[in-house]
Structures are given as C-alpha cells and as structure tokens.
Amino acid sequence: MADTPPNHPTACLALADGTVFYGRGFGATGVTVAELCFNTAMTGYQEIMTDPSYAGQIVTFTFPHIGNTGVNPEDDETAEPFAEGMVVKWDPTAPSNWRSTQTLQHWLARRGRIAIGGVDTRRLTRAIRQQGAPHAALAHDPDGNFDVAALIEKARGFNGLVGMDLARVVSCAQSYRWDEMRWAWPDGYARQTNPRHKVVAVDYGAKRNILRCLASAGCEVTVLPATATADEVLAHDPDGVFLSNGPGDPAATGEYAVPAISGILEANLPVFGICLGHQMLALALGARTVKMNHGHHGANHPVKDMETGKVEITSMNHGFAVDGQSLPTGVAETHVSLFDGSNCGIRLQDRPVFSVQHHPEASPGPQDSYYLFERFVESMAG
C-alpha cells in the first residue's frame, strides 16, 4: 500500500509490512533503518533528536510545525543527535526565534541525520499504534531514485530493539566532572553554587539537563561510563548514585549494568534512577521488564504518585517498561501511568533507593516532577 507520491518525492519511508510513504527529504541524504516511534510533544524537537535514548529509532512528530524555531547550540542534550531520523508533516519554515543559529535542515545534514517532510503523520501514527513500533527504512535522495522493494527488505532485516544493548555504545568513553548548572531549574536559574553532596552519575546515555538538575540541586557530579563496575563507582566515595536514562533494551545490559547496580545497592547509599536507570534498577531488584506496543513518547503524560494521590504531567520517552506485577516484596510501586496503568516508579520500602520511568528534568516538558531531584538530595543529607 503506497501513499500518493508528491510530484517529485525526494524521500521515502518504507515499513516492514510494505506500507510506503513518500515526501520531501531534508537533512542528510542516504538510507537509515530503525524502529519507528511517534512523539506527541509540541516543543523540543532539538532536545528529542539529541536525546541518546532515541538511538536506534526514527521519530515521527505528531505536532505538524517542526523546525520553525531553528536550532541553537544550547539546547542539545548531547553533542550528537542520536535519533536516526525524523518524520514530519510540514517542511520546516525559515526559523523564527532569537536563539536560533541555524536551520534544522542544515543542522541535520551536518550531523548525518535524514528527515522526511510532507508525510501524513496522523495516518502513520495510527499505523504505529495498531501494529506496534514498526521497523522502517528511511531514504533521502534529491534525484528521487528509490528501490522501494529493497527498502522494504532492509526494514524487514532490522532486528529491532528487543535484546539490543545500546547504553554502552552511547555512553561517555571517560569519566568527567559535570560543571554546568544554567537553565536547570523551573524558573531558569541554577540554585546551588556550593555543592553539598558527591554524586556519581552512571552515564547510560545521559541527557545534559539531568546532570544540570543534579548540579543545580546541590550535587557535585562525577559522570562514569556505563560499564563502570560497582567498585569503580564506590571508589569515588559518593554520597549517592544516579542511574541515567539511555537507549535500547534494559534487559540487554545484564552483563554489566545490572550486576554493577546490584553491587552498588549493597553499599546502602541513596540511589536515584531515571527511565533506563529505573528499568535496570528494577531488574537488579529482581523485577522484569517488557517491550511495550508503541511506548510513551511525549510531554503531557499524566502520572499518578500512588503515595500522595497527586497527578504529575510528565515528559516520557520509553519503549520498554517495568512489569509492575513482577516487583518483589520490599519494592513499592510509587507511580503509575494514567494513560495505560503501566509502572512509572518504584522505591525500596526500607531505604532511599527510588526511580521513575518519566523524565523529571522536563526537557522538553512540564516541570511537575522536579521534587524528585530534591528528594534525592534530601536523602543524602539524612
């Protein structure tokens, strides 16, 4: 089933089931193969494209106006875009924002990322919801030469994210000290100038704004690579350990991250995890993780705090989830998605070890969940 091609299609998105969408290419040329997801956020395309958790995925933006505020050097979540490509409804217009330093098209081209505009993203999103995150090949050729059958084959040949270990691929190569605080807090200002707590943040694909939030909340943050062992983490004599977000299947980190986290837990320190960090902490505690149908990717996901009854509007980006039914005794379910009831938070009942599926650093997204950084800092003070 082929979408009606525009007169001169310069990009083509082929799904493994044979569905083909034509459109106008921008950014880099070539072909990329990945899992396809959709993100419903109205803002933050630059943060989304540079979030390492999107490695191995092409992002369909359901909001139609993408690219119209350009790109700037401050909003990157990492130095590289990690999403493989992007699918949008309208071609980007000329940037209209005082912070913009270049167009999205130019920025993507310089970073080797392919995009397609002119796609019926509502239809595509319905397809993703119905069949679960499909495998897809995205091609951009200014001359419009596409071997559609070969693209469909490429999509079919992609193995998918289940079992894919990407955290150690995107992690930093060397440890480093995080020293930037700006823009971290909801009002736009860093809070702390004298760090009070030594924190080791294990980088499984950490977003910069998470590290800023930790620094801003009063932490001196040392970032260690994903493969750091428990002994390497504890050698820094931290007051607490932070487990970052990241791409791929949490269960595929069983050879390094999960055993390291088990070792860290034995040291009885406060531990805080976000997203992939949440999932791997749950695995280390004996729970299970599962692949979701089409995941959660957006900036308006309601999450209920089961302990206070309060609802937070959160930023989400995950395709795997902790199976809430698999939590062992002693691990409480603290947060639940109000979209589908899936697990969004856990904590140990007897000590300050906790994690959430959503993104309290809110980049992009609302700021309802900042209290989690404060909770982590308070647990180190106690």
Ligand SMILES: NC(=O)CC[C@H](N)C(=O)O
């Ligand atoms: N943002 C994240 O850390 C994502 C975690 C994991 N890769 C998932 O897709 O569920």
